[in-house]
Amino acid sequence: MTPKMDRRRLLSTAVLGGAGLVGATALGSLAPEAAFAAEAQPVEPGAPDPNFAEGRISKISAGTLLATGSDGVLHSIRVTDGTSIWKLYPTTFDQVAVGDGMYARGVRLPDGTLAADSIWVNIVNLHAHIAAVGRNTLHLDHKGQRIVAHVVPGLSAAVYNSTPAVSDLSLLKVGRHVQVLGAWHPDTNEISIATVYAAA
Template sequence: MDTTIDRRRLLTTAVLGGAGVVGATTLGSLAPEAAFAAEPLSVEPGAPDPNFAEGRISKISGSMLFVTGSDTVLHSIRVTDGTSIWKLAPTTFDRIAIGDGMYARGVRLPDGTLAADSIWVNIVNLHAHIASVGRNVLHLDHKGKRIVGHVVPDRSAAVYNGTPAVSDLSLLKVGKHVQVIGAWHPDTNEIDIATVYAAA
């Protein structure tokens, strides 16, 4: 079965208001790591992926997001009943705001609009060193810049040496290299931590 055609049919149905639209997570993971995974598409090396968009939201109108990409390309992204949205955790369309950054994957429609199956809002993926550890906060050095990582109760987790994620971040030590996936606070040096990957 051609999954690209199936996705296109499903999302086109969602755009047209068809009944019984399944959640987009059935098309792929909404886990934050999936935002950075390569999509199995036949795209020429170096060519942009037509089914991916990123940038900052400049306007919201109805179910449409208008996004200015980091390469200054303007994207029109349609959110449907089948779109899954992540903003530190799975959430709803009303949590998206002008000024938020985002990544979206979906299906490009004939009019150029991207019908989104998954949107990750303000997502960041940082490789850093721990500069200091405070109560519910990690101070990180990322490429010479200080990042303040907020530990969010019942949300932030750590993965030590590839083991399953746990809520105990007490094994994180000053000076250690970590990878942090989280949600950026726009126009600041602060993030909310989703997952920290570290060696114990």
């Protein structure tokens, strides 16, 4: 049995320039569903999770992201050689841009910086109704707002009635309630679909 990995030590070493790092996905899944999963460590009810940050990126400098959270708090997120990044699919730090939104999980360092093991860029989790179906698009009604969801060939998938994901989205019909995980196109009402959850 592999001994439990000390995330704080591993990520602290990464921030300080340690070599031989294990990829951050060894610390947890990079799947989009994992961004919305409860953190394994308990947090006091009503208290913020110290190992989580979310916000819109305002500055990128020397492996550090500065992001303003939805609550107005400024977060400093350190990216290391062991950080895994998702932007509709696993990608690299150079694909992250100012103006992107992000969720990050990792460990909080003594100076308040979050050393990230996983970052999800522009991730969205929508509950909506299908208003129209187009060629490679779903038009969604989300709380009275229209969202255009783009199907990405070879990537977008559907899960019907909790069965394994398939690439066939043809069973998605107008009027159906769906949950959509995907990536937002900043400053638009458009997203790219990662996974659609629906009843067949």
